[in-house]
Amino acid sequence: MKLAKQVPLYYYLILLASTAIVIGIQWDISWHSTIGRDKLLSPPHLVVYIGGIICGLICTFIVFKNTFFNKIKEGVKFWGFNAPLACWICIWGMIAMLTSAPFDDWWHNAYGLDVQIISPPHIVLAMGIFSVILGSCILILTSKNLNPTNFIYDILYVYASSLILVQFSIILTEYSFANKQHSYEFYKVSSILYPFVLVAFKIPSKYKYAATYIALLYMIHRMLIVWILPLFPAEPLLGPIYRDITSYVAPYFPVLLFIPALFIDVLYPKIESLNTLQKSSILGIVFCIVFFIIQWFFSIFLLSEYAKNWFFASGNNIPYFIPQGGFDGMFFKYDITPYGEKIVLGEMNIINFFKICSFSISSIFISFYLSSWLKNIKR
């Protein structure tokens, strides 16, 4: 309790605001899939923007406190001001988030409303959100590095890292529906992003099973969203309506990341003394093998009748605007872009498996450099 009180209150507040941002994004995607009708100040948008602004304002407060009131300057110098680097990352994220609003508004008028999640203004927003959450995480990490005896910082750091993982999983939404989990594209993007986050944020933690904790917290977060959102009644307010929807549509069930994360945690102490390329190669290959086997069979289960329940939410995670057809419960062979173009999805074969291994190795290789910087960050 004493240790918890040593942590400044605004650290909890900034984590709460970051959590609100991540929940807000998932609510917004569900809102688009369920209700459809969108406006700048819709409730999910408000949650996201208020979360971003709270984080940004807390950091602005730290900037002023550090620049004008603290005699010992604990931060880095930025255009004459002084504050921890994390605050600048958060403030940058807030500005990026606010920039995305008029950009997205124009985009809707020019190209139509949110025809796809991954669009240039959404990427600006995602970069902003990522920066805000990353900044929050690094703010805690900086204090953790300066106060190694206070384990509260360690717990908060692992939680903040899991929010980063949740955000990456949201970005991968369009690739990660169970119907696409036999495609090369799903394994390609997953093998790049997930091991990058797990390895980069595991190493600065003092916990042996940090990657597993991060992955578990990510899964719990996602599963709570999967279970809670459908409890609230909602109906589509835009047509054409192809499905009978009476409550919020759930997100896709999270990928079972805790298993490959556990392999990383168990393996890492054994290979820690190897050089970076060797470590990256071993972790990358193991991640790909485990992740591929787990998700290949788990996705078959998710598409089966056994998963059509509140727990896995299969059948309850399809938006109102998707026509009912013969592909329900099937693996997709191709994708159709919002502009009607047909894109054939790649198949998983030995060559493509080697490709995803090489992506994973490269990604983990870079993450080691990030992790060594994170581990040493002091201001």
Add this chain to the structure above:
Amino acid sequence: MKLFLFNLLLIFNWLIADIGHLNYIFEGKAFDKPIRIIIKTPGVVPGLADIIVKSFDQDFDKILVTPIVWKEANTNGRNSLGNGPQGAPPADIMIPILGERNTSQAELWLMDFGAYNIQIEFFKNNQSEIINIPINSIANQITPMTKSTSVILFLLMVLLIAGLSNIITIGYRESTLINIADLDSKTIQKSYYVQFLSLIFICFVLYFGNNWWKITEKSFMKNLFKPLDNQVNIINNDKQNILQIMITDDAWKDGRISDFIPDHGKIMHLYLLNENFEQLCHLHPKRSSKTHGLFEVVIPPIEYGRYFIYIDVTLESGSNQTLKNIIEYYPKNIKKQQDIYYLKIDQDDSFIKERSSYYFKWLNSSKTYNINDEINLNFQMLDTLNRPTIIEPYIQMGGHGAIVDSSGTVFIHIHPIGTISMASQELYDKEYNLQKSEICYFGLPDSSIKDYTEDSFKNSFLSFPPIIIDNPGKYFLWIQGKSNNEIITQKFEFNIINE
């Protein structure tokens, strides 16, 4: 220049039923009193349409509005569950506009491409009446960024680039130091390289983002509305010069796009307009009995020259289009084909004649209008001695109108009930009545034979709903009506300015 703009329009295919004009206007009756409905479509999909209802003589307890998608069953492999009223969202209540008498407004999202029925339900004294307004939901433009938005976004981009580069630099230079005094000149020197590299990295990201944006825009452009491909020819059978229109669009020929249905009694309404805007023919091609996709019409006795062609058609799907083409109407381009049978001239075909017994007077007209002005279109038919004369129905209407701008980029076909396709409206009316009566309807819609002359004109007067034109320029208006069996086509001119 006109030809260039016309061809530019053909290349970009920014064509819809009416061209360069996204507003649909309907004038009719609810509870036996006149109402006017204006629908401004967004020009993108999904997009927000603006619906305005004006009632002139009465208040309603409530007005509900519902967008209903209309597609042929199993189009593009989609099931039909989302089509028609069963796939429609709950109705919106229209909100009265403050300060405006008996005027209500609503905004509706049009989420899908194709034909939509905007169903408006009026409530009064515990009774309700429905009016169906057919519109097309299409993407036909990319709205440019306003100057102020461009400037704001550019400045924010510069701030973000500079900020990011600086964060990376100081992150390298200072973030891992316990004591800032430990910062040595070597690290400072290296940090400049880091800053340089970070800027290169950001430029690379921007370049990649810009390319991605271009690809997205290219995909979007493919979805811009494209009217049916067609070819035109002129042939002569020794007695008549015949204009042939061949629909060459593969999707239409394969049946992926539905066939035409007659709109107020005609399968096609074709306007032939010479490049000097001096001659206008309103013709009605008929389908050839030999070739399904061939439509033919006799060219009236007009002068040779270059002519713009605008063809209005309504599809079984409920959508309507304006097809466009050009003919070089000169003797050298007329092919002799003596085996072509003699074509019966449609009695409703009309053109500007040198001598007419009657003329139209535009009441309360102005030479110049602003872009937001309502242009009143009230006319009176007079004889050569300026005496009012009684107007007769002409193609089931009191009259017809066409508005074209001097560049040929705006074309509006207007009737006393507005700019909507009457055939589409009847299609939706029929569907609504069948839904209400729960009778299953298997047949194809029949031709539009409703008489729209009721109350649209009185004695010598002819009225169209007022129109608002957004594009500044010089405009030509042709009004057509009939009296004593003579069809009169009268040309007017006006300017639209932006002040």
